[in-house]
Amino acid sequence: MKARVHVTLKDGVLDPQGKAIAHALGSLGFQGVGDVRQGKVIEIELAETDPQRGREAVDAMCRKLLANTVIERYEIQIDR
Amino acid sequence: MKARVHVTLKDGVLDPQGKAIAHALGSLGFQGVGDVRQGKVIEIELAETDPQRGREAVDAMCRKLLANTVIERYEIQIDR
Numbered sequence: 001m002k003a004r005v006h007v008t009l010k011d012g013v014l015d016p017q018g019k020a021i022a023h024a025l026g027s028l029g030f031q032g033v034g035d036v037r038q039g040k041v042i043e044i045e046l047a048e049t050d051p052q053r054g055r056e057a058v059d060a061m062c063r064k065l066l067a068n069t070v071i072e073r074y075e076i077q078i079d080r
Numbered sequence: 081m082k083a084r085v086h087v088t089l090k091d092g093v094l095d096p097q098g099k100a101i102a103h104a105l106g107s108l109g110f111q112g113v114g115d116v117r118q119g120k121v122i123e124i125e126l127a128e129t130d131p132q133r134g135r136e137a138v139d140a141m142c143r144k145l146l147a148n149t150v151i152e153r154y155e156i157q158i159d160r
Contacts, residue, residue, distance in 0.1 A: 006121055021122065024145055030137065032127030041086055041121045042101065047112030057110065065104055 001046045003058045004077040007067045008039030042066055051078050081126045083138045086155040087147045088119030122146055131158050 009015050015037050022036040044061070048054040058076050067074040089095050095117050102116040124141070128134040138156050147154040 008121065008123070018122075021146070025124075025141055028141075028144055030141060032137075034125030034127065036125070037123045039121045039123070041088065041119045042098075043088070043117045043119070044102075044105075045114030045116070047114065061105055061108075061110060064108055066101070 001048055001051065001054050002079045003044045003046055003054060004079065005042045005044065005058060005062060005066055006039060006075040006077075007042065007062070007072050008037060008074075010071055010073050013071045039072075051080060054078055081128055081131070081134050082159045083124045083126055083134060084157040084159065085122045085124065085138060085142060085146055086119060086157075087122065087142070087152050088117060088154075090151055090153050093151045119152075131160060134158055 018035070018037040021038060022033055025033045025036070044058065046054050046057065048057060055076055055078050058078075062074045062076065063069060098115070098117040101118060102113055105113045105116070124138065126134050126137065128137060135156055135158055138158075142154045142156070143149060
């Protein structure tokens with residue numbers, strides 16, 4: 001089973017990487033670019049076959065290691 | 081319109097960040113974790129309203145700035 005986790009900064013947390021990308025896109029001549037935010041995507045291969053238990057395991061991984069829940073939120077997607 | 085871009089290393093390109101995550105998860109006691117790969121997710125707010133033209137613009141952004149197409153692949157998702 002494969003899990004895909006998105007970790008992004010919570011709304012309201014300043015995202016300097018996103019700002020830098022928006023600025024660079026403007027400099028390259030791209031018009032109409034508004035807010036840009038950058039996050040991480042983590043793809044994990046799991047031996048677990050039960051989607052529910054897989055999701056619980058990945059949720060624990062997010063809380064313990066993958067996301068800083070003070071400033072980041074995460075979203076788990078399970079592909080069977 | 082909002083575009084979401086996933087930029088991940090191509091298969092076969094060594095991903096030391098992913099390896100470090102897999103190792104850390106193992107150290108934390110998580111069982112059955114196989115390959116882990118880390119990439120970036122970039123969310124872009126666009127003034128463009130036509131999905132087709134929006135996708136073309138984001139594709140150009142990926143080729144020019146967001147992805148290094150020698151070692152990375154990208155995937156564009158348009159949310160209207």
